[in-house]
Amino acid sequence: MNPFGREARTRRRSGLTALALTCAIILSGCGVRLESPPPTEPVPDAAEVVRRTAVADALLVAEQAEAAAAADGVKADISAELTVISEVAIAQAEQLGGEYDSGLGDILSERSGASPSASTPEQTPRAVVTSLRDAAARTRAAADQAQLGPLGRLLASISTSQTQYARSLAQLTGTKGPALPPTRIPEPAEPGDAGETAAALASAGAGPVAIPTGLSAEELSALVLAEDSAGYALEVRAAQADGSVRTQAYERAKLHRGRAQAWALVAGIDGTDQDPRRVAYAVPDTPTTDLARDLESDLAQNYATLVGIAEQGTRAILVALLTEATLAGAQWGAPAIPFPGLPERA
Template identity: 50%
Template sequence: MERQPAPTRPPRRRARTGLVSSIVMVLLVGVLSGCGVRLETPPPTEPVPDALEQVRRTAVADALGVAELATTAQRADGLAEPVIAELARVAADAHAHADALGGEYDSGLGLVDPDLDLPPSPSAVPAADPADVVSALSDAAGRSRTAASTTSSGDLARLIASVGAAQSVSAARLATLADVPAPPAVVPQMPVPGAASEEPAPTASPTDVATTSPGGEVPVLPSGLTASDFRALVLAEDGARYALEVRAARTSGDERARLLALSRVHGDRAQAWAELGSVAGTAQDPRRVAYVLPRDVDDAALVRTVQTGLATDYATLVGTTAPSTRALVVELLVEAAHTLDAWGAAPATFPGLPEQAAG
């Protein structure tokens, strides 16, 4: 019988190849896991900004938008040198505002929040003129006042209130120099003594972002003022009244009329604070018969000294009073900044914030 050849074994190359592939995949997954990479990880997204971050970003965007317009407007035809110089100052102040507010947010992801209105790039900014800058400053100042009045952070409110005061002053200055319509003045209205406590304070959702300009609100007594705050305000305003009255008695003509008009404003305000703080006519009323006055200063310098102190006082109270009730102290800061400008003070980048000026 013829011998048959032994049967051959089936090839195992396929199985061996499959085993090698499995080992490679296991090793690859192990390496990727060790590097912190997960194949199923979704692409990164920008974090959702909270209410405070939205307020901050809006203020930064406003400042950078003003800077861009002011820089572009300097190239407009036929501008006088004082207007060009003022536009350059406005642009520099706006950049300082943006820096103090923390600058543009950058997560490092290279993504852009689609809900945030950022200023256009320089190449996209159309031709502008001083009237455009005045309008942008006025709009930004209104949003700053509202944000400062309502945001939950006292420190951020104080900074934004100062920025808004500077923007308001710049709008008025540029409008005068360029002979274009000026925005309406901010006129603080004191609450009516005895009725302020009956007036409900406006409320705001913690997720709301205030972006509309103030106007037409019923005056509300700031919540959070202490008895010491009331006495300090009465003393500061009455001291201003006295200093201006004494100086007015030593001059004449239009200067005398200006000093007397300003002294009456501060006298009325001192009385209102005394009544609102329930110290008028009591042993706790801090008003004095006379105050020590600075010597060897002219009328304008005296007014500037008085207003600088008031601006600092009101900026401080912006940071310590409650959200949605601080509109009055915000507006009093703005008014003090305008009075400083009217009496010859150099424009302050951060009115009421001496630490910024010192830095």
């Protein structure tokens, strides 16, 4: 073997290595380097999409209401209501977790040279009613379909609040208020005709036909008892009152008694030993209006709790009854609150 040939090859390899290192240093100094993949926004799951949509709706309402409240020519009572609506919407967005910002939006815009959209929604009291009405409908549907029960419960409460504020602002501005969700409690189908019964009710426009699933017998029994005892208490007060209080108490008593019967049928306990209804109940010694407000508030809490327990896709009637009980309490003088049915967020 020629030792001089081996030394020559070693010198050539060393020379090539040095040349490669020199080129790498020169190229790095000139700013030439391999490009890494551009950053991308993480893909949200279904629950995150629902949450972001509800937050966006709340923040839009807050922005519109704040601007409309400060606009020239807006009456003082309307301005005051708009200010409250803006504050409530911000609180709701915060309870939902706030607006998500990964920080990548600005980076991607800078790289692409694109500018963010600068479209400004209409900022009038009537536009706020429309935004509240639309947000309430979307949030109500999301509450029914949310995969997570606690999120569904929060969305149901926010939808109820949006509906209530939309109604009050619509009355102040002479605008069309939101359509209320149907509150007809579905009847349990006879074995073998569940599909026919659901189809018939749907074609007749009878409202939601899904019976809540995922609720225990004890939970349904407690609901039957709550509705029936509320009906009894208002029957007693209707008999003791006169005028509009008597009429209102009687109508609500009849409604609650009917709902107790409907839920007893759903639970399958009507006329059985498990039926919790009694002949009479103790009635608190408080003024009728205070009693009625407390009864409706308690029922709203019951329905909100069950929304968080029932399976997705079967909560619509519970959400609707949460809204209805809250609006009924308002008719007895209960103030609007940001989170109806959720006392822990008061």
